[in-house]
Amino acid sequence: MTEQPTERGITEASGGVATLTRSDFVSDQEVRWCPGCGDYAILAAVQGVMPELGIPREKIVFVSGIGCSSRFPYYMNTYGIHGIHGRAPAIATGLATARPDLQVWVVTGDGDALSIGGNHFIHALRRNVNLKILMFNNQIYGLTKGQYSPTSEKGKITKSTPFGSLEHPFNPISVALGAEASFVARTLDVERKHLPEVLRRAAAHRGSAFVEIYQNCNIFNDGAFLALTSKEGRSQNRIYLEHGKPIRFGPNDEKGLRMTGEGRIEIVDVASAGEGSLLVHDEHREDPALAFALSRVADGPTGPTPLGIFRDVQRPAYGDGMEDQLRRAAEQQGPGDLSKLLTSGDTWEVTV
């Protein structure tokens, strides 16, 4: 055995972080998405941010489920698991809990995370496992060639709903907040600056960081986010949330959000309402009610839609709590002694 695993069974990493570049994170696998797919831009952004994190490649793991988006790990020159459909958050929970020294990223799709994987998704958030969960939301099942997903708008015509879908969609931000998520954000595949910035923030959050990324599937759901990506829409409908700042938007920031006495958020004209009356964003509010209210400003990406960090609060990460219990147990009971364990309780000697 050339290298002894340490107590915790982890061969110590070189640790020393040689300064890495984007290309260090590009794997040798041919990227296999449709030309024009929004996934390319996200891949580029992630590979671009990685070197900034100052974490050695071998300490980073990308875990995914199944879907176009879930091919992601193959393209990252880090450790990676292409799992099974919907189970990435659970696989990643095991890995992150066993190995708190790693940075574990989950890449998933709207179907993978919210349809078959919904339960693992909400439980990972509730436990606040130390995971960065990137959900590529193209509001469609891409890999299986175009059925509606839990985020598709009601009435959507797809292969499996020729007469239109009957299902009211999830609002992923609301689902995450209802599941006690400590970090919740939203951005867009085409956001050259905003996307990387949100990724940095997610990476910096200890605990579960959920990032919804609107991603265009130009083959099966092209233009789903036009309200935010068209020349017109970009200036009219992107509401950037910035901590501590009054929430304003529009071509000349002429519109803003205000909270009424009945706890309803309304869009107002700043000039007439007055800047002072505007809602000031607070990422760190303990109570998730504000973030939830903001998530309801837009039920879907069809009109003015908040982008950015809805919520970022501190709560002990699940894996860290576990390490703690192990450490304290070892301190209090002393490191495990096998023969003491086996001979514990009633024993008796048989002699000849």
Add this chain to the structure above:
Amino acid sequence: MTEQPTERGITEASGGVATLTRSDFVSDQEVRWCPGCGDYAILAAVQGVMPELGIPREKIVFVSGIGCSSRFPYYMNTYGIHGIHGRAPAIATGLATARPDLQVWVVTGDGDALSIGGNHFIHALRRNVNLKILMFNNQIYGLTKGQYSPTSEKGKITKSTPFGSLEHPFNPISVALGAEASFVARTLDVERKHLPEVLRRAAAHRGSAFVEIYQNCNIFNDGAFLALTSKEGRSQNRIYLEHGKPIRFGPNDEKGLRMTGEGRIEIVDVASAGEGSLLVHDEHREDPALAFALSRVADGPTGPTPLGIFRDVQRPAYGDGMEDQLRRAAEQQGPGDLSKLLTSGDTWEVTV
């Protein structure tokens, strides 16, 4: 075939609702819960409300998963399915969608609904399937003899967490609201009046009605709701939500809830704050943000806790939408003609 199934394969029910009594809904099975279990009170309440609904027994189905609570259907003299762990909402979705003429109730536990069954639970709510979902929340796994559940408080010592649970619990009301639920309520096993009233309201709601019922498991989690059931707590901590009324509570209604400009709900002294400043409850608010904010007034049943109907809004029930599509399809394309179907598309004749 003595009785022809009608087009929809349903032998027509007698329909005529003979006036029924509580005892008509009591099955011949011996009730098998621990003496003192809160489940008895809930069973009595449900059996008591049934006759008032004016629905013939044969049109009512109780579907459950696995757990102490899930033994419920055996004790109701209606149709019933004791399913498998966590899948009741899915089984019930199939039944309610196939048979919109039935009233389908789901009885589940905090583990059954929120642990293994979490995904089916949130999707049933999202689809707004016509189900009345009663979740008996005893904050423990009863049937398997006492492990913590997703609603158990953090730090809880149980068989599976001798050093205390590390998990931040779900707030079931928040989860339901985050999952787009159209009807969300909370009540208590010991509430002789409130519980039946909430059941009536749930029964009257077309779509998914979710009712969280705090239920005492006197064997494995006794006293979990003392803050609401003790003589002291009952008067201090029960906040009854009533539509259109300012939210007040306390022995002499001296306390109240107020919404701040930052969308935070705070408990105020009515005298000093003034009744006018209190939050007026609105069950029917389209936007779920208010209901969500109310759900955060209490993270667990340990202090002042809202009881009653958080949200009750109208949205087409999934099964009804399905009926609609079937009807329109039959109208537009005419009733299905098998040989026309088989001979559709390219065909050719082979002759000898």
Add this chain to the structure above:
Amino acid sequence: MSSQVAPPRKGERRELDRVVIRFAGDSGDGMQLTGDRFTSVSASFGNDLATMPDFPAEIRAPAGTIAGVSAFQIHFSDHDILTPGDQPSVLVAMNPAALKANLKDLTRGGLLIVNSDAFEDRALDKVGYSANPLTDGSLDGYQVVQIPMTSMTVEAVKESGVSKKEAERSKNMLALGVISWMYSRPLEPTIAWLEKKFAKKPQIAQANVAALKAGHAFGETAELVAYEVRPATLAPGRYRRITGNQAIAYGLIAASVHAKLPLFLGSYPITPASDILHELSRHKNFGVRTVQAEDEIAAISMAIGASFGGHIGVTTTSGPGLDLKSEALGLALSLELPLILIDIQRGGPSTGLPTKTEQSDLLHAMYGRHGEAPLPIVAAYSPPSCFWAAIESTRLALKYMTPVILLSDGYLANGAEPWRIPAVEKLPDIAVPFASQPNAGEDFWPYLRDETTLARPWAIPGTPGLEHRVGGLEKADGTGNISYDPDNHHLMTLLRQAKIKAIEEDIEPLEWDGDEEAKVLVLGWGSTYGAIGAACRRLRARGKKVARAHLKHLNPMPKNTGEVLSRFETVVIPEMNMGQLSKLIRADFLIDTISINQVKGLPFRAGDLEQRLLELV
């Protein structure tokens, strides 16, 4: 092989009894459509035929890459045939990638038609051709016909006034025109079809028609050899082409109509089963309810709920989904409710090869549930047979109040064959009565069984007086109340087993054909039907004596199975797995079977099977 043509002389006309053509191009080149049109015309012309699409893996690969190649193979003939053919005798390659990916399959001396325009350097590099195969002599062994399809098309469609890009997209029609001329196929049906399809875009229609005609003209002027394949003599009747998945959807609808019960499908999309969901969701006017569930567990659970409500509960999936349905399937079995679980097998284990075919879920279907949990298994064996399999599965599910597993696979699902459309009134009446009154004095006992079928009564909500509860805990025989009694559990276990075993009395006996004196029986199940048949036919043509039989019910097997097997010295079982049917046959009949296994994601080639069997007969 008659399709092994010697280099022909110009202007000559040759007769062939069978031809295998493969159209290959980029995913965007419309090869599936081209093949489909040619198939349609050949079908109406009266040839027998079988087709097999070969899609690229789920995700679209970049244009011009090997991974992005899409192909469609058609085998047509003047006699009845059984498979889409082993190797094409004609290959149409629209670009270098298509050539590289498919040349190895072309029969030596075969005809190779290439779009020479596509062979410029960048395209060649992309797939690692150092030299241009059209010029470096590497294709000498074949009859190469180079056609500058792209430019010819652009030229031909000028009038239509479509954009250059649009124009180029018509080149598949040009290729079709060429092939149509070579195999004496009329253009009219395709022209009519194009005009209908592009009714709203007359320009596009015009362009495609022009390209089609140009190709046809080219064939004539370039004096390419023209072949003729006479119509086959098929049983008289009205025919259509049908894929396995379509046949399953139609079979389920037919079953619903003939059971006078509404159909309910709970399904979660998965390759290669999704098309059944897609097809069924289009027929709401038959009262078909389809729900795209949140996952496979929900899908089958919903079907169980619907069955309890008096509907025909169905759930469709493939391998990974079958795994997930195991627990709920056990519930359906314990509740003794009718349910049809359709598994379109694909390459495993785990995610495996999603778009490829395999037969490796048989033992999982037999034993993939905890506890003693027997259920019937029906297997389709050809695309059209999927129609029968769906009706038969439903019949058994309703009559015996049991979940049934229907096994198909990726090859049957997407492959197409001509199907003689059955007369609707000839289809079996599979209706069963619902319970309508108490069966135990005043009471209703949900587990009081029918003496002959051992099925329990089906009392659905809405029936007054029959209110009852069912669940997954062990039930007392008769009353159905929860019972922990040891002897009752043993009895119920025996009853559940006996109910399924008794089905052997109610299914067609196992037929075998071949020489009376044959010592070797080739036994198969599922989609190997065609390949085994073709291989045996060839062996007989060689004067070898061989028999074959094919199992359509895997559990229970036909009552005479043992008797049939015992007539032969050797039982050979070819399977697209490691020998799963073999295991069952060995255990049940203690016969030392010989397995022929192939786990390549591809159907057996009749030729390969012929070779393997030659060593044994």
Add this chain to the structure above:
Amino acid sequence: MSSQVAPPRKGERRELDRVVIRFAGDSGDGMQLTGDRFTSVSASFGNDLATMPDFPAEIRAPAGTIAGVSAFQIHFSDHDILTPGDQPSVLVAMNPAALKANLKDLTRGGLLIVNSDAFEDRALDKVGYSANPLTDGSLDGYQVVQIPMTSMTVEAVKESGVSKKEAERSKNMLALGVISWMYSRPLEPTIAWLEKKFAKKPQIAQANVAALKAGHAFGETAELVAYEVRPATLAPGRYRRITGNQAIAYGLIAASVHAKLPLFLGSYPITPASDILHELSRHKNFGVRTVQAEDEIAAISMAIGASFGGHIGVTTTSGPGLDLKSEALGLALSLELPLILIDIQRGGPSTGLPTKTEQSDLLHAMYGRHGEAPLPIVAAYSPPSCFWAAIESTRLALKYMTPVILLSDGYLANGAEPWRIPAVEKLPDIAVPFASQPNAGEDFWPYLRDETTLARPWAIPGTPGLEHRVGGLEKADGTGNISYDPDNHHLMTLLRQAKIKAIEEDIEPLEWDGDEEAKVLVLGWGSTYGAIGAACRRLRARGKKVARAHLKHLNPMPKNTGEVLSRFETVVIPEMNMGQLSKLIRADFLIDTISINQVKGLPFRAGDLEQRLLELV
């Protein structure tokens, strides 16, 4: 049977070689504790013994009902024994329900000790006794000893000053006192134990001790017959009692220590597996991580993630959970990561009989995954053997980089036997090296296999230079890149199978014992070990020639299995299922096995098995 005692004369002292006592009462009567104390004392006294609790179904039934009866049986002797005994020769019944539920098992003429206070009318009605069995003569066939336990206890504990309710709760100690006197057991150990347990509640301790002594005194003064059962001669060493679930937990910890790898358990509670989770979660000082997952799918998925991270990933469950884990198990198999899945079998199908035992998951373990997905299966055969099984499963998982299924059942899980505690330093070193450097020139190929074991290298995150990706899609041999190549898929299928098959070289051969000339071999697996052994022993005592062998590895089976079986004319296989091992043996060895099946949720009785086998030897 020596435990078949003839009515004794007062004051007499008798020697017995073995006794089977069953303590039965209401769930609240503390029968498990009573039995446990008696067992502990008998163990230290040096008897060999085996015990079996019989819990009521999961939910507490109302007090005084049949469903609420809880019982504990102990079999102790002066020689080595194999089972907890078929029928008790002594029955302690604390109330009418306990009597009604257990009398049928008491040997005719057996000793019946009842708490006469509990036989008032309401209690009798509750269980449907029209007349009082203590007076209506229905118990004439037994030696009945009536003791007013409740009142005697209340009387005896007066001084302690506990409440009447508390006082009555000590009546189980009074019963224990009586039995202790009858079987010459010292009271001291129990007194010490009571004082320790109730250190904080001296009153309670005092009350219990008083009750215990009162019972003992009663036996003496009432001059009940006293029996003696001499110590057994067991192999020298330090012993303890251990249940199967506890032994599995300890075995996993031992495996972790001897593999120098941390243990990770992902589990979702389910009867009868939950206790393994409970036990392991108490040993965090060994670095054991336990996660109570949201469901079984998450539980195994977490274990897979942990294994990828270099931990020993374990998941524990029972039937329904095994179903749910099928898909993820296939992933672990495709990823070729070590994983131990422990299935504590219970009555099926579906929810079945959760608290009862069965062996019906064997074929599911073999085949319950889609695709060709072979993996090793290890089966425990006695409570202590679970310790070995856990270590052996871990050894195979680590050495061959494969998921392993360990099968136990409800009977082994809760049953207890004396266990000779192994010397820690004698336990095998099962450590394996992690990959630490490139294995293909500059590169690291995650699927470049070890020539001998065919295991792939285990490179864990944190190892610089070995970054790699694994997934469930088919992988190219060596590089592990996604591959759709047909021949590669066939090759990988063969490799995955060969890797598991090769394990037959690395496990103990199948041993058999019995008469050289025996014509009949009784073959078993799992928890039938004791019953088969006892039955064969009795047959030999009758002068019959019989041999027995027990499989501890079900897949692959030991290399010599065929050779061993071929030595006998008849192979009989008793199983608590419908013949699952039989199916495997028949298919692999074409032997016409004879099955003895019992699916009652209860272990075989040695006596019944003896009778069944008599017809065959």
